[in-house]
Amino acid sequence: MIRTPRRRREEPLDHAELTRLLPAPGDPELSSDRLNRLEEHLMTEIRNRTSDTAPDTSPGASTGAPPAGAHAGDRAPRPARRPGRRPVLVGAAAALVLAAAGAAGLAGGSGGSGGSGGSVSSGRAVAPPAGAVPAPVVQVVRGTTAGLAGAVADISGAAARAELPEPGPGQFLYIRSEVSWLVSWEGADGKSRSYVDTIHPREVWMSPDGDKGWLMEPYKEAVDRDGITLDDPEGGERTLNSPSYDYLRTLPTDPNLLLKKIYDETGGMGNGPDQQAFSTIGDLLREQVVPPKLAAGLYRAAARIPGVVLVDDSVDAAGRHGVAIARTDEADGARTEWIFDRETYTYLGERTVQTRDVEGIKAGTVRGRTAVTDRAVVDAVKQRPAGLGDAPPSA
Secondary structure (H helix, E strand, C coil), X not given: CCCCCCCCCCCCCCHHHHHHXXXXXXXXXXXXXXXXXXXXXXXXXXXXXXXXXXXXXXXXXXXXXXXXXXXXXXXXXXXXXXXXXXXXXXXXXXXXXXXXXHHHHHHXXXXXXXXXXXXXXXXXXXXXXXXXXXXXXXXXCCCECCCXXXXXXXXHHHHHHCCCCCCCCCXXXXXXXXXXXXXXXXXXXXXXXXXXXXXXXXXXXXXXXXXXXXXXXXXXXXXXCXXXXXXXXXXCCCECCECCHHHHCCCCCCHHHHHHHHHHHCCXXXXXXXXXXHHHHHHHHHCCCCCHHHHHHHHHHXXXXXXXXXXXXXXXXXXXXXXEEEEECCCCCEEEEEEECCCCCCEEEXXXXXXXXXXXXXXXXXXXXXXXXXXXXXXXXXXXXXXXXXXXCCC
């Protein structure tokens, strides 16, 4: 191919003119599901790269930084752990992912990485993260559209009749969950193994406008025992990917209008429009108090997304069985299941199951589990509903 020689530009650049001609930069947002999967990959890279650079202190001993969750007395610095899902902090989480990616590059030097498990020097004995356990593997139950319409009618009906707390001025929404998420780990033999966090409590307080909040998840290294603030001093604009209770009250409850809004506002995000729409609805439901009529509309809207099926049996992080509305992400084979009580059709929690082997994660691996155990309205952050007490939950 003949290339035209580059010429030095003689006239000065008119930056104002360029700004006018070029399109405005986008404001990319990733869904909570996509962020968590990126974080899984990212934290694996950080752990493994850190392991490569740490000195070996004894023959046959594990080298590199101590795994996440190690005690304060350990000498070497501890690697970062992937944070839990935080739908209320999607924008912040994206920034953290980018920042951590830069840190991983610095830690790893010029060495490349291969696959989701990262790279590990041969001969090193790399231990799995402390506090993590092998990921459970279940039989993948085939989903079906048979019975989906009837189940969604029951679920949406129950949601519309639900008597949920209504926050007043100065009050906070409180959501308590049990959660566990995937922590991939690559051993010295180069094989990727799947571990999950020990199931642990997570508590969130949010003001109705979303400007003030608090998170307590003591199991996580990045979260102090007393918790961390979720305050948004700038009062950023609320969107489907960064909602507040007040914002949810402004959304239409008609499923057709809801679905159109979701597709319109999340176009170009995630792994295709259908998966992104399903993920967005899941994010709205997972860690929020959703007005009853809106919740009913969201369930009916979800049933109209191509690929959504009914799963006869699923289990949340608290061990409760139920039926599930589910969809498989075509990109990586991970199926997200929203679980509902068989008798009352109330929302219990969520489970993500791998439906096919991918990047070292075997089919049937449970990638994540949640269980909502309490939703309430309280008068202040760190205040718990009557009966739960004020002592921090055990990790």
